Amino acid sequence: MASSSFRFAVPSFALAAAAFVAMTPLGACSSDPGATDGGVTPTDGGSTGDTSTINDTGTSPVPDATPELRMDPAASFTGFDGTRVFKVPFAVYGAGPDTKLTASDPTAVDIVAAALENPQGDDGRYFLVTAKKAGTFTISAEVGGKKVSSTLTVTSYAPTRYTAGDTRYKSGYAPKSEPACTTCHAGAAGVDHSPASLASVSDEDVAVIISTGILNGQPIMIPGGVKHQWTTTPTEMDGLVTFLRALPPKGFK
Secondary structure: OOOOOOOOOOOOOOEEOOOOEEOOOOOOOOOOOOOOOOOOOOOOOOOOOOOOOOOOOOOOOOOOOOOOOEEEOOEEEEEEOOOOOOEEEEEEEOOOOOOOEEEOOOOOEEEEEEOEOOOOOOOOEEEEEEEOOOEEEEEEEEEOOEEEEEEEEEEEOOOHHHHHHHHHHHOOEHHHOEOOOHHHHOOOOOOOOOHHHHOOOOHHHHHHHHHHOEEOOEEOEEOOOEEOOOOOOHHHHHHHHHHHHHOOOOOEO
C-alpha cells in the first residue's frame, strides 16, 4: 500500500509523520533577515546611497518578525470502532512550547503533546489526537491572539472490519502473484503508510490507491517491476482501510 505524504502530503503527518504524517513529514522554512549583501557600512553614520528600502515616510520598513501560525494537515481522517486505538498526528507551526490544542467537542478526542523521533530541522509543535467517538470535529490552536483550525472526520467502523484487514494485509493473493503488504511495509525500515502519512487521505482515496495502484496520477511500482495494485473483496478493502487507520503513527516518541 502506498503512502501519501502528510506533508505530512504526505506526514506522511505526517502526519506525517510520525508518523502521520504521513502521515511526508512536515517542514517549515525560515529566512535570515540579518544576512548582508556584502555592502559597506559607513562609519560616519551617513547613507550608503541605496534608498531602495526606504518607504514613503522616509523610514525603512520594519519586517514582521511574527511567524505565520499554521496547522497541518488542514483536514484529517480516522476511525472509531469502540475496541481499538485510532490516532492521528497534528502539527502547529509558528507557535511556542506552551501551545495547546482544543476540540470543538472535548468528549470526542484525547489530545497529548508529542515529538518527532527525528525532526531534521522541523520546528513544528506536534500532537497525537485519539478518537473517542465518530463524527466531524474542529481541532484548534490559539497562540498570541491568532487561531488556526483543522477538521477531523472520524468514521464509525464495525469492530469486525479490522480482522478482515489484518488477514488480507498479512496474506498475498496467489492467483495474481500479489505479495502480502508486509513484504514492503513491515518493520522500522518499511514504507510508512501509518496515519503519519495517510491521516490527510480520505477512506475513499485510500481504497482507490490500494485497488488501482495510482498515487497523484502516477502508477506505484514495486522493485522488480510489479505494479502496486491489489485484488480484494469489498469486505477486505474495508478491513484494510480500518487496519491502516489503527496503525500507530510512525516516527513519534
